[in-house]
Amino acid sequence: MVIKVNNLVKRYGDLVALDHLSFDVREGEIFGLLGPNGSGKTTAINCILSLLSYDKGEIEVFGKPMTPESYEAKRNIGVVMQNVAVFNELTVRENIDYFCGLYVPNKKEKKQLVDEAIAFVGLEKYEKFVPKKLSGGLLRRLNIACGIAHKPKIIILDEPTVAVDPQSRNKILEGIKELNKNGATVIYTSHYMEEVEQICSRIMILDHGKSIASGSKESLKAMIDVGEKISIELYDLEDEQMRSFRKLPNVASVSYEENLLTIHSYKAANNLEHVLEHIKTHNMAFGKIYSEKPTLNDVFLELTGKELRD
Amino acid sequence: MYGHILKYRLMCLTKDKDNMFWILIFPIVLSTLLYAALSNIGNQELFHQIPLGLVAEEKNEEVTRLMNATDLVEFQMMDQTKAQASLKNEELIGYVLMDEKMKFVVQTKGMEQSIVRLFLNQYRQTVGTVENIMKNHPEQMGSVVNRLETRQVFTTPVSAARAKLDPMLIFFFALIAMTCMYGAYLGLREAVDIQANLSDLAARINIAPIHKMKTFFYSISAAVIIQVLIISVLLAYLQFVLKINLGDRSVLIYLTSILGSVLGIMAGAFIGTVLKTSENMKNAIVTIFSLGGAYLAGLMNFSTKYTVAENVPILTVLNPVNLLADAYYALYMFDSLERYWMNIMYMIGFIILFFLGTYMNVRRRKYASI
Numbered sequence: 011m012v013i014k015v016n017n018l019v020k021r022y023g024d025l026v027a028l029d030h031l032s033f034d035v036r037e038g039e040i041f042g043l044l045g046p047n048g049s050g051k052t053t054a055i056n057c058i059l060s061l062l063s064y065d066k067g068e069i070e071v072f073g074k075p076m077t078p079e080s081y082e083a084k085r086n087i088g089v090v091m092q093n094v095a096v097f098n099e100l101t102v103r104e105n106i107d108y109f110c111g112l113y114v115p116n117k118k119e120k121k122q123l124v125d126e127a128i129a130f131v132g133l134e135k136y137e138k139f140v141p142k143k144l145s146g147g148l149l150r151r152l153n154i155a156c157g158i159a160h161k162p163k164i165i166i167l168d169e170p171t172v173a174v175d176p177q178s179r180n181k182i183l184e185g186i187k188e189l190n191k192n193g194a195t196v197i198y199t200s201h202y203m204e205e206v207e208q209i210c211s212r213i214m215i216l217d218h219g220k221s222i223a224s225g226s227k228e229s230l231k232a233m234i235d236v237g238e239k240i241s242i243e244l245y246d247l248e249d250e251q252m253r254s255f256r257k258l259p260n261v262a263s264v265s266y267e268e269n270l271l272t273i274h275s276y277k278a279a280n281n282l283e284h285v286l287e288h289i290k291t292h293n294m295a296f297g298k299i300y301s302e303k304p305t306l307n308d309v310f311l312e313l314t315g316k317e318l319r320d
Numbered sequence: 321m322y323g324h325i326l327k328y329r330l331m332c333l334t335k336d337k338d339n340m341f342w343i344l345i346f347p348i349v350l351s352t353l354l355y356a357a358l359s360n361i362g363n364q365e366l367f368h369q370i371p372l373g374l375v376a377e378e379k380n381e382e383v384t385r386l387m388n389a390t391d392l393v394e395f396q397m398m399d400q401t402k403a404q405a406s407l408k409n410e411e412l413i414g415y416v417l418m419d420e421k422m423k424f425v426v427q428t429k430g431m432e433q434s435i436v437r438l439f440l441n442q443y444r445q446t447v448g449t450v451e452n453i454m455k456n457h458p459e460q461m462g463s464v465v466n467r468l469e470t471r472q473v474f475t476t477p478v479s480a481a482r483a484k485l486d487p488m489l490i491f492f493f494a495l496i497a498m499t500c501m502y503g504a505y506l507g508l509r510e511a512v513d514i515q516a517n518l519s520d521l522a523a524r525i526n527i528a529p530i531h532k533m534k535t536f537f538y539s540i541s542a543a544v545i546i547q548v549l550i551i552s553v554l555l556a557y558l559q560f561v562l563k564i565n566l567g568d569r570s571v572l573i574y575l576t577s578i579l580g581s582v583l584g585i586m587a588g589a590f591i592g593t594v595l596k597t598s599e600n601m602k603n604a605i606v607t608i609f610s611l612g613g614a615y616l617a618g619l620m621n622f623s624t625k626y627t628v629a630e631n632v633p634i635l636t637v638l639n640p641v642n643l644l645a646d647a648y649y650a651l652y653m654f655d656s657l658e659r660y661w662m663n664i665m666y667m668i669g670f671i672i673l674f675f676l677g678t679y680m681n682v683r684r685r686k687y688a689s690i
Binding site: 022056059061062078079081082084087089091093094095096097099108111113115157 | 336
């Protein structure tokens with residue numbers, strides 16, 4: 011266990027930001043904290059980093075209580091903040107060199123680490139650029155380089171892909187997987203379920219400061235009753251025709267809106283074959299057909315009654 | 321680690337174009353403009369005597385008393401015809417008829433006429449009071465004379481032995497003091513960059529494995545170095561380019577400027593850490609503190625300094641820009657350093673106050689909210 015959070019409570023006046031939150035992060039994993047905005051992800055991270063005071067609970071990093079003076083633990087932690095936190099007056103290289111130098115006093119070692127960090131995030135061409143000359147995606151990459159240049163054992167990334175173009179987002183996610191492959195334990199917070207599904211080996215879903223579920227993505231999806239979702243473009247469907255779909259085996263619910271019929275099946279059921287057969291038998295004119303496995307959003311929806319994006 | 325942080329803080333502060341404009345460029349431009357606009361003022365006597373005619377039949381005791389009552393006025397005894405002719409030729413600003421009413425005759429209205437009128441009113445009042453007491457309460461004359469002798473004087477004494485007062489210097493002393501106080505912008509920046517609840521950058525720095533206070537003091541030392549360099553450039557520009565004589569106590573002027581720079585930086589750090597408001601508002605407060613303070617110390621109008629001293633004397637002590645400007649003034653004007661050291665002591669007091677306030681806030685290890 012590299013991080014252990016036990017019974018953490020953080021209040022802002024009457025608002026409970028973290029409500030008896032407990033979890034642990036195991037060495038070598040990518041641990042995802044998934045939740046909507048305001049669910050307490052960043053607050054939890056700031057408590058772990060000893061930036062925020064908290065009302066109750068214990069936090070251990072590398073087996074020792076975490077305090078602002080836990081310099082040995084801090085030396086092995088790298089943080090990529092939600093907002094870009096770099097000096098506007100310094101160039102890309104100078105920024106990375108400054109933050110790396112706070113962890114690594116040896117000049118030769120530091121230079122090598124800075125070179126590697128620049129290469130890792132692909133900013134070689136922009137070394138002498140100041141931040142305001144960089145695009146949003148490049149700026150995010152600089153933000154990441156500043157956090158990971160000293161090769162920490164634990165890397166905390168707090169929503170690192172917010173407002174990033176798809177190309178940069180993919181590069182960032184690939185980079186995180188590579189860092190993990192090289193031995194770093196990663197904590198990744200996001201409200202984008204696709205990202206968390208894509209890279210995290212274990213996930214905790216947060217809502218209103220509480221952990222509502224945790225485990226691998228497979229085990230989380232297994233927690234809910236909803237299975238496959240089939241969407242079909244059907245035109246001028248009458249009520250009677252729509253009701254006929256409900257009678258098919260394993261169908262949990264049917265809805266029809268704007269020429270799109272949505273059929274939810276029960277867990278582990280594969281209904282596409284039955285549905286296609288039904289359309290053919292009744293001679294219905296159809297357009298596109300989609301079949302989707304349940305997502306973490308479905309998990310969140312079933313557990314909280316609201317969409318993750320709400 | 322000190323070298324690493326110092327190097328990058330120096331780079332950050334010197335590349336901060338907004339700050340550099342206000343701290344370095346603005347004072348140099350302002351001093352050049354002030355010099356161009358005011359360089360003739362020094363050639364005039366600041367307190368030249370006002371030429372005033374005195375029409376009296378003879379130089380009796382009453383006339384002598386009036387003539388000795390003030391140094392502001394240069395009395396010239398003459399008859400009324402000559403007085404009228406001199407007034408017409410603008411050789412006099414007016415004349416006084418030495419009758420019972422002491423009538424004051426002028427041709428035009430202006431500041432000098434107003435000063436004389438004020439003086440004459442006060443003189444008439446005092447003479448009237450004394451005559452009244454002599455007539456009705458002669459036993460109280462002793463105490464009245466004592467009170468008149470101990471009347472508080474608000475005008476600044478000028479030591480003729482050391483230097484002649486050049487009004488332009490009041491502007492430049494206030495300008496140097498203002499530049500020192502502009503160090504508050506650097507102090508404010510350092511305060512914002514070290515407190516995790518004020519900026520994301522500070523949060524990132526707080527996460528690093530270095531004691532927060534060490535980082536802060538390393539950064540503050542960078543601010544002091546830059547501010548001292550800036551003030552050195554300004555002093556050199558004033559003395560060697562504009563050829564302004566700041567007096568022969570150059571070493572003390574320089575040391576005072578260093579102390580003033582520290583005061584400015586600590587004031588900015590204090591504002592940055594103690595006030596719970598936005599960064600923009602803090603910047604505005606720093607501007608008011610330094611520019612407003614400079615105005616009250618005589619930057620725009622040298623008489624403001626005296627007006628403040630006369631009407632709100634506490635402001636002269638509470639305004640750090642004035643303390644600094646007055647320290648330069650005392651170095652230039654007086655042989656005795658008593659007034660200078662008094663200003664220095666007040667400044668050190670402010671530095672200690674600002675330091676303690678900053679320290680109490682910066683030393684916080686965790687924040688209640690970020």
